[in-house]
Amino acid sequence: MRAAYIALSLFIVSLFVFLPAPEGLSREGFVMFGILLMAIILWITEAIPLAATGLLIMTLQPLLGVADARDVFASFGNKAVFFILASFMLAAAAEKYGLHKRIAVKLLGAFGASPATFIFGVMVVGAFLSFFMQEHAVAAFLLPILMHILLIMKAVPKQSNFGVATMIALTFGTSIGSWGTLLGGARNPLTIGFLDEIGYSLSFFEWMKMSIPIVLVALPVVAFILLRLFPPEVEGIGRAVKELTEERCAGWENRQQRKRRFLSSMFSPSSHGFSYPMPSVWR
Structure with missing residues (x-):
């Protein structure tokens, strides 16, 4: 089915390339409209990845004479x-x-x-x-x-x-x-x-x-x-909101306990072979 959508979208672009542009619309604008229809079909059907469709739009514009390659890719220099x-x-x-x-x-x-x-x-x-x-x-x-x-x-x-x-x-x-x-x-x-x-x-x-x-x-x-x-x-x-809040708080407390245990294991005297009492600050 994806192949059919891809073929349909490319056929539409080809159609706009070879058909004469209507009065009042430039040749470039007419072809660009065909590229737009192709993009809509590919985005809706997801026949190819969305990013690939975006790259295809940029590539077809200079290939079909809609715009110069420098103008197309210059948009990436926009501060936006x-x-x-x-x-x-x-x-x-x-x-x-x-x-x-x-x-x-x-x-x-x-x-x-x-x-x-x-x-x-x-x-x-x-x-x-x-x-x-x-x-x-x-x-x-x-x-x-x-x-x-x-x-x-x-x-x-x-x-x-x-x-x-x-x-x-x-x-x-x-x-x-x-x-x-x-x-x-x-x-x-x-x-x-x-x-x-x-x-x-x-x-x-x-x-x-x-x-x-x-x-x-x-x-x-x-x-x-x-x-x-x-x-x-x-x-x-x-009850549902309270339960969710308690679960999130419990998860946060567990992470804090793991950090304290790690610090205790790193700095406690017993971990380095000493037997004197560990200061209360690390307990």
Whole structure:
């Protein structure tokens, strides 16, 4: 089936290369439209890896005469590209040390009073973390935490309104929150880069002044609509949130105990053949 999708996408590109361009549209624009359709098919069907599709788009443009190779690859010199790379590094550092999970558990615990407030809390937590990390990364690490809560609540897949609302809240929360800062999504710094090229520059805080009010308005409105469409059938989730918090705290304590044992084994006198009492600071 993948071969069929690949053949279809390449056939569409060939079609746009050999067909005459319609009136009012340049030859380059017509061929580029065919490349766009090819990319959409390959991205939706995932017939080839997503990254490979991106490379194919860049390669076909100079090959088919849409744009000069220097112009195509010059886009990588845009400062927005390096900003996006830096935001990915920040997200990777947070994930490596588990900082994102601790923040998420603490924030979700504050919204555990009722199912409605919890669903709104999922949106708030997703939006808040998307201010500092890529929205896709936020959704990826929040998903197993929310799945654990749904398992504790014994939510039936495709039947539980609470489960459906929680998953949709995660999606919309991270998407809305990603509007707030330039770190939330690649489209934000890219937009800044395009505006800068035409002489209209926006700083990080100027972007926030425009977008944060939209985020603050959109979150409660979307949460209200979501709860109307999928009213939660459960009565309380305090036990699930408490259990999740206790598990995370226990895991943190275990890691701290392992570190203390390691330090004790490294610095205790008995480990070096001495028999005098170990100072209380290492006990």
